[in-house]
Amino acid sequence: MVETTGGGPGDGAAEVLDRPLPEGVRRRVVQIVADGFGGLTVAELPAQLRQYARFAPNRRAKFAGNAMAAALETDPVFRQRIGEQLREAQPELTGALDSGSPPPAADPLDVAAAAYVLRPAGWVKLVAAAGEEAQRADAERADEESRAEVERLRAELAAAREHTRAETERLRAELDGAKKEAESLHRKLRAALSDVKRGEAALRKVQGEMEAVRAEGQTQVSAAESETRRLKARLGEAEAALEAARRAAREGRSVEDMRVRLLLDTVLDAAQGLRRELALPPVSVRPAETVDAVEPGRMTPKDIAARALSEHDPAILDQLLALPQAHLVVDGYNVTKTGYPQMPLEQQRLRLLGQLSQLAAQTGAEVTCVFDGAELVAPVLLAPPRGVRVLFSKPGVTADELIRQLVRAEPPGRPVIVASTDREVADGVAKAGARPVASAMLLKRLS
16 A cells, blocks of 8 residues: 655655565665665764764674664655665666666565665555565465475374384383293292291291390399499498508508697797797896886887888788798689789799799798699699699699688698688688788789
8 A cells, every 4th residue: 555645646755655664675674774884974874873883784784773774764865875875786776666667587675675765656565565575485485394394294203103113012022021020020929928937937936035035144144233333332442441541540640740740830930930020138138128218329119110011012921921831822823814814824824933933932931822723634744843832623623622621731820821812712711710812912022
């Protein structure tokens, strides 16, 4: 169908295509436009197509096909320039279209695409005819392909039928053989089942006999184990009682002697220390010397320095350690973690023991340092410094409990000083007669 918009007879520009451009014709039109780009300058191209000016013809047709088709339809000047390029490229085809007699041997799609670009009189009919011809060609090609596909499927069906028949015969023969083999296996299976049943009966009988023997043996073993445990317990009790008796006979009197001797030494040293502390003259006191008076060159009571000290003064620790037979017990990790907690435990122990060795040498007091050994996986390789006894608590016993045991082991009356900031330790040793001092005071004295 051809519509006119007011042009004269034979004016192709007035014709309008009232249906979509056939796909085959559209592809040829896009290719004509892509080929015609090369003969146009950038200024001659529509604005929307200038970005594709440097593209190759195939890339233009691929990426700018829709834009070129739209520009060719809406821009008469651009269409005229493409038409001029087409006339230069295909003069025979375009000349025949201008004369109104397209070559009969030409491809209908090429004729329709050229007519769409040049717009000669009757170009709409040429485009429509080309579309119909392309549809007929597609239909014929599809029909030929369908017939070829039908023939191929028929051949495949015949081959499949033949293969199915041969496979069926083979399977039937295999089935007959399997049936015969199954019958033979059934006979063997029935015989084997009979043998298995006889074997199971014999096995049940043997198992019953074994269970009876095992139960009797288990009873005898249990009785023997009970008797063995009872004898071992009695033997252990006897050995423990014997060892306790030996230890009591060997150590009982020596421990008591040691405690009495140590207390006696403490009393004697305390008497001597008291004499030195009171500065008692030997035996040269005279009655006249008891009269209160001021002699020339003597200091008055106001000149004597006060002896009261602060509770946190390290000098108190020196006074305590100066007592006769003084024993200083140190809560090791409590002191080190108060003074230098950032150091590794090994370095903490070495530093504290070195300082305690110097303190023992200076004061002459007995010094015992206790560390918590509950988390140790093996004994610590440590050479105790001179004058310091180093003890680690046993597994299951804390350092606090070991300190309380050391205090309780001392005879009443001996001066025992415990250095720890742990309030529970301080309260416990104070009840046992020891004098607690803070770890900070010991650290001040050591530094």
